[in-house]
Structures are given as C-alpha cells and as structure tokens.
Amino acid sequence: MHAIAAIDIHKSYRRGATVTPVLTGVDFRVEPGESVFLVGPSGSGKSTLLSILGCLLTADSGRLEIFGQDVNRLTARSRSELRLRKIGFVFQRFNLIQGLTAIDNVAVPLRLCGWSAGRAWRRAAELLDAVGLADQARARPGCMSAGQCQRVAIARSLVLQPELILADEPTASLDADSGQEVMALFRSLIRQQGVTAVVVTHDPRIFVYADRVCEMADGQVRSREQPSESGGR
Numbered sequence: 001m002h003a004i005a006a007i008d009i010h011k012s013y014r015r016g017a018t019v020t021p022v023l024t025g026v027d028f029r030v031e032p033g034e035s036v037f038l039v040g041p042s043g044s045g046k047s048t049l050l051s052i053l054g055c056l057l058t059a060d061s062g063r064l065e066i067f068g069q070d071v072n073r074l075t076a077r078s079r080s081e082l083r084l085r086k087i088g089f090v091f092q093r094f095n096l097i098q099g100l101t102a103i104d105n106v107a108v109p110l111r112l113c114g115w116s117a118g119r120a121w122r123r124a125a126e127l128l129d130a131v132g133l134a135d136q137a138r139a140r141p142g143c144m145s146a147g148q149c150q151r152v153a154i155a156r157s158l159v160l161q162p163e164l165i166l167a168d169e170p171t172a173s174l175d176a177d178s179g180q181e182v183m184a185l186f187r188s189l190i191r192q193q194g195v196t197a198v199v200v201t202h203d204p205r206i207f208v209y210a211d212r213v214c215e216m217a218d219g220q221v222r223s224r225e226q227p228s229e230s231g232g233r
C-alpha cells in the first residue's frame, strides 16, 4: 500500500469564460515513511496539488488514494475525518489564528477532536517544547517572529501525530540558518513519529532532508533525482 497514490489527476481553474489548466495528468506516489520534496516554478501548481492531496480541494478527474482509501468514494464527513486525524498541514502563510496564543493555536486540532482543555494544553505544551518555544506559549502570532510562527505551525501540524504531513514552503519566510534549523527539527520530529511527508520548497539548501525530489512542470510531476546515500537518514 502507498501512503499516497495519485493517478492521472487533472485540475483546471475557471474564472468566467477563462479556463486555466493547472494539473494535466499528475501521477505521484509516495511510500509510507518517505519524505518527498516538490519543486517547480511559481504558478506551476504545487500548492494546488498539495491541497488536493490533503483533501482540501477536489480534482476534476483522476484517482486519489490516501493510505489505501479511495478519497473520491468517501462521504464529505469521512473526508473531513481523514483530514483531521491523519493529515497535518503546514500552510504557505502559516494560517495561525491571530487572536489565540501559541499554545492555543497548537491545541486547536485537539479541541476539534474533543480533547478536554487541560489535556489539550498539556499535549500542546509538549509540542511547543519540542520546537523550542516553551517560553513563547502565551505569545500571540503578532508578537512572534516569522521563524517562531513557522515553528508554531509545525507544532500544530504534528500535534495529533498524523500519518501524513503536507508542508507548503515551510522555510520560505526564514533566513538560511533558521531555515536549516527548522528543517532539521521538522525532519527529526517526522522521523521520530515515522511520518510520511510531502514538502513544497524553493530552497535547494534543504534538499539534504529529502529522500526524493520531484519537479512540477507542464502540469505534471517528474522525479528529479535519485535519492542519494547521504540523503539525511
């Protein structure tokens, strides 16, 4: 069984009479436990593909299996369950809730799953500690640096121990050093939990953390290079 099997995925955006084809037959498979990086020019459809893989957006056609489940056959409710329980997201622009403190942001998925406030706080505190932000638990996103917000978003994505992480440019707003640091941390948390990951990035300096790098071009995904022996394992 693949963690992700996306077969012949097509997606176009329509604005009035204008149709923009973005994905034109994507075939993309990811093994359980694998970390695959996705690169490609701006506008090539990386975020679109990630949203489809995460069941946030529906493809026009094609087949998508997540851990063997045929996503198109699920009811809307089961799809939401799959998304909440098995998939962790790190969004391109963090998507933190501005009015909530760091710890409350991390606790959001737990509360959605019905955890009590106390239990959710204890778990969220563990994750904040793991990303080195124990001292920022009460800070709100507006008072934190981009790197700190990025780490809160990573903590939130991992808080429910998802089987799949989808991260859209998790180091985009960081300088080189903090980018490396955040990625090393993300990678070690992913490894500890045996998580499968798809990471969109423009940053070749973090390729060392990938098992495999794929490229989006002309609406399709191609393998870009074979995993190297020193691929960060």
Ligand SMILES: Nc1ncnc2c1ncn2[C@@H]1O[C@H](COP(=O)(O)OP(=O)(O)OP(=O)(O)O)[C@@H](O)[C@H]1O
Binding pocket: 013, 014, 015, 020, 022, 040, 041, 042, 043, 044, 045, 046, 047, 048, 049
């Ligand atoms: N909601 C939308 N409605 C219409 N067009 C869209 C929409 N979202 C994206 N697009 C278009 O689809 C194409 C792919 O966008 P997407 O965001 O997937 O690219 P990307 O590879 O993630 O780019 P970047 O590297 O800049 O984040 C672009 O041409 C974009 O303008």
Ligand SMILES: [Mg+2]
Binding pocket: 046, 047, 048, 092, 168
């Ligand atoms: Mg994008």
